[in-house]
Amino acid sequence: MKSDLSIEAMSKAMSLRLKRHAAIAGNIANADTPGYRPKQIAFEDSLQRAVLGRSVGNLEKVEGRIFTIDDGTPRPDGNSVNMDKQMANMTENTLLYSATAEFVARKLRMIKSVM
Amino acid sequence: MDFFDALKISASGLAAQRTRLSVLSSNLANANSTRSADGSGPYKRRDPIFQEVKMGSFDNHLDKASKKISAVSVRDIVTDNTPGPRVYDPSHPDADKDGYVSMPNVNLVTELSDIMATSRAYEANVTAMQSAKQMVNAVLQIGKG
Numbered sequence: 001m002k003s004d005l006s007i008e009a010m011s012k013a014m015s016l017r018l019k020r021h022a023a024i025a026g027n028i029a030n031a032d033t034p035g036y037r038p039k040q041i042a043f044e045d046s047l048q049r050a051v052l053g054r055s056v057g058n059l060e061k062v063e064g065r066i067f068t069i070d071d072g073t074p075r076p077d078g079n080s081v082n083m084d085k086q087m088a089n090m091t092e093n094t095l096l097y098s099a100t101a102e103f104v105a106r107k108l109r110m111i112k113s114v115m
Numbered sequence: 116m117d118f119f120d121a122l123k124i125s126a127s128g129l130a131a132q133r134t135r136l137s138v139l140s141s142n143l144a145n146a147n148s149t150r151s152a153d154g155s156g157p158y159k160r161r162d163p164i165f166q167e168v169k170m171g172s173f174d175n176h177l178d179k180a181s182k183k184i185s186a187v188s189v190r191d192i193v194t195d196n197t198p199g200p201r202v203y204d205p206s207h208p209d210a211d212k213d214g215y216v217s218m219p220n221v222n223l224v225t226e227l228s229d230i231m232a233t234s235r236a237y238e239a240n241v242t243a244m245q246s247a248k249q250m251v252n253a254v255l256q257i258g259k260g
Contacts, residue, residue: 029128
């Protein structure tokens, strides 16, 4: 029988989304820092690979990859944070985080109702 | 990396923007001060310079990605030394021997637009904080019902 990893996968996704939130908050806080370039955290593909691999070990090894990427042409002071883009990313991230939390809650309710 | 790091980062942004607002208000308030505090000529406008600060909690040393996430702080408040306009007013106590008064190099339009940008940036940090709070609330709902 294949074990159901949905709760593990979802909690991993939540901790990665939390990290992404911190990265975005850092970008917003540094929106006026000369020479600052926005940081981004990527995890979707590695998480998907781990879920398809169907083992808790793979899932635990998933780590967010952080990289620096300009939102657009840097301003004269070298800063390249685009506030609108960051706000949009943050909203999306928060919504997906809440949705994942809701799915975890429902899954637990399902298990509870079976018991 | 935990919720409090995200909150701390946003809080550092709030503090930095608030400092910037004080500096800008001081520039605006002194737009007509022909004498600076140390008595050397007119008031010179000041500008805060921000710098990024690495988050240094123990947790972060275990995690490569989190180490690169940074908060913000005010590195320095620099004085802008561009000369201000000179106005002819012989009756002014600070007028030189030709009757000209050196005015501060404060431009009201620049300061006011900077204040607007500061207040927007402050709001953005508040929004980031509210999002973090929303995420905490979502997690707290998991155990219920």
